[in-house]
Structure formats: structure tokens, C-alpha cells
Amino acid sequence: MNKKYILLTPGPTPIPPSVLKALSQPILHHRTHEFGAVFEFVAGEMKAILHTRNPVLMMTTSGTGAMESSVVNLLSPGDKALVLNCGVFGERFANIFKAYGLNPLLLSSPLGFAASKEEVDSVLKQNSDIKAVYIQHTDTSTGILNDLEALSRVIRQRAPEALIVVDAVSSLGAEAMDMDAWDLDAVVTASQKGLMNAPGLAFAAVSPRAWKACEAAKLPRFYLDWRTMKNSLKDKETPYTPAVPLVVAQAEALRLIKEEGLPNVLKRTADMASYARAWAKDLGLKTLAQNPAHILTAVYLPTGIDGNQLVNSLREEEGISIAGGQEALKGKIIRVAHMGYISQEDLKAGLDALKKRLSPVLEKK
DSSP, X not given: OOSSOEEOSSSSOOOOHHHHHHHTSOOOOSSSHHHHHHHHHHHHHHHHHHTOOSOEEEEESOHHHHHHHHHHTTOOTTOEEEEEEOSHHHHHHHHXXXXXXXXXXXXXXXXXXXXXXXXXXXXXXXXXXXXXXXXESEETTTTEEOOHHHHHXXXXXXXXXXXXXXXXXXXXXXXXXXXXXXXXXXXXEESSSTTOSOSSEEEEEEOHXXXXXXXXXXXXXXXXXXHHHHHHHTTTSOSSOOOHHHHHHHXXXXXXXXXXXXXXXXXXXXXXXXXHHHHHHHHTOOBSOSSBOSSEEEEEOOTTOOHHHHHHHHHHHHOEEOEEOOGGXXXXXXXXXXXXTXXXXXXXXXXXXXXXXXXXXXXXX
16 A cells, blocks of 8 residues: 555645645635635636636535536526536536426537537527527536637527536636636636635626626525625625635735746646646547547446456555546446646556556456
């Protein structure tokens, strides 16, 4: 067993030592100037990472809570919305819609493929009353990356008033994002992946067009009501008790990203993605994503390897944690993350351990 536990999962991801230290500090009261200064710093740095002038709201919830907030705050009963489904988290958006009595149009891509601009354009052409388009920037179940800039351009040309809502839970801090230049209306994200923090904190950046929709929306909402969150921004606080240690820790994580420089963070992530894909190619393993994101590499396992057993043995015997497949891909693929605070050294250790287990099977082929 390795002395060091190595976390290579697509969330949660490893936490830097100084962020762990921030998590352990004596807790602040959240209605104080001290907390307000931390809150203001986090909100400002989140704007910088999102490349936006829009207000950024903070929620104590998971990424799924942020996704749900983007549904209940923007839509009303009977509204028609399009969900671009590129994996498990596109399906999750659809399930959230259904929980509120909505019946979204679901445009599903073949497994491992990103959304097609041509198909999006065709659906919008046939459905001129679509109120919003919901997109995953990346989907960790398949490792795909959607071209937000290109998709936004198609949507604006075909349905200029439709809201463009983006799930950036797994992408922010690891993939390029330019909310304002790409004319996105709402971008939601969470703390535990590229933002290098523990799970439990989520964010939503909201455009003027989306705020107009928010004021008119008729779905039930209370805790996740963006209007009350926006009203609290002037006081540098959230409307209800926040996860104070997570906010303090997020400030430190954002400071580290700023210190390294976001372009350098993105390049480091991209370099590790290239390393992981070269490893897979060298072993003759087929990667799943046809338009791969930098956040993780998903590879098909050779016949005779049980993915669930492989993941468990790697964790129990080596102290290295990776992810297996979800739903239809369960047992068939493995997913190795390389975002956030994951290091080249840890990634190499994980891939070396995998090679040791896979090589005997591959050599028989």
C-alpha cells in the first residue's frame, strides 16, 4: 500500500495543503465584516475565472443543486426547453426538469460524442418557441467537451432570445471559459473539481437576459431563489447561513489559481491530458470521447477486465483512487482525472499502476 493516498477521480479532486489549512481555521460568523471581505474576494475571483461582469451568486449545495437552481429560476410551467444530452449529467438536467413537471426536448449525442451544431440548429428551426437551451460544458461520465462558443453562435443566430444555460460544474478552472464573449446567460459550477476545494459550495453567474427571465419565472423556489441571493450581494453575504469554512477555503484556492495564473493552470491541465492519452495509445487502449475535454481521460477496458474490480483493487492495494464507468458504461471503462490540484507525479503513479494490471491481459491479445 502506498503511504500517499492518490486521488485521480473526477470529483472530488485533491485539495492543496494551504486550502486544507484554511478549512481548519476557527470559524467566522457570517454576518461580519471579516466574512464579508472573504465573500467579496471569492465573488470577484469567480468573475475573473468566468470572464464575466455579471454578478456571481454563491450557494451552499452540490453541483446538482446549482443545476436545479438554473431550472427553477429561469422557467415556468409549460415552458419549452432544449437539453443537449452528452452523458449522465445531461440526463440529470432532464430529470430535474421532470421533477418540476416540465417535459424538455432532449437532443442526445451518440456515446462519446459532443453536441452537433447542425442538429442543434435543426431542432431550433423546428421549435421556434424554445425558451432556453441547457448545455454541459464537459460531462465527466464520458469525458466530452462541448464547443460552447460555436454552439452559442448557432443558438443566437437561430433563436436570439433563447437563454443559454451552461453546466460548468466539472469544467471551470480546467477548460477555457468566456461567459461574456460567448454570450452565455447562466453558468453554474461547484467547488470540488477544477476549483480545488471540498464539495458543498456552488455558484451561478447570471446575465441581464437571465435576470429578466428570473423575475418572471413561476416554478416553486425558496432556498435556491436567485432573487434573494442577489439582494444579499450588497451586504457581502448569502441570504441563509453559508458553509463558512468552504468559503474561506475557496478564497485560498482562488488565490492559488490567481498566483499560478489561469492560462498556466489551463496549460498544465491540457499537458496532463495529452500525457494520459499518449499512455492509452501506447497500450492500445481506445479512448471514449471523440471531442475530449482536458479534465479526464476515459478509456475502454480490454475484454476480460472487470472495471469495478480494477477500480476497487487499485484503491485497496495501491491507495490510488480512479473512477469506473456509470450506468451503461459501468464495468466497461475507467476514468482518470487530471484537473485541479492533481499533479503530474500523481497522474504518472496512477497510470503506472494501471499499466501493471492491464499489461498481462493486453500482452495475450
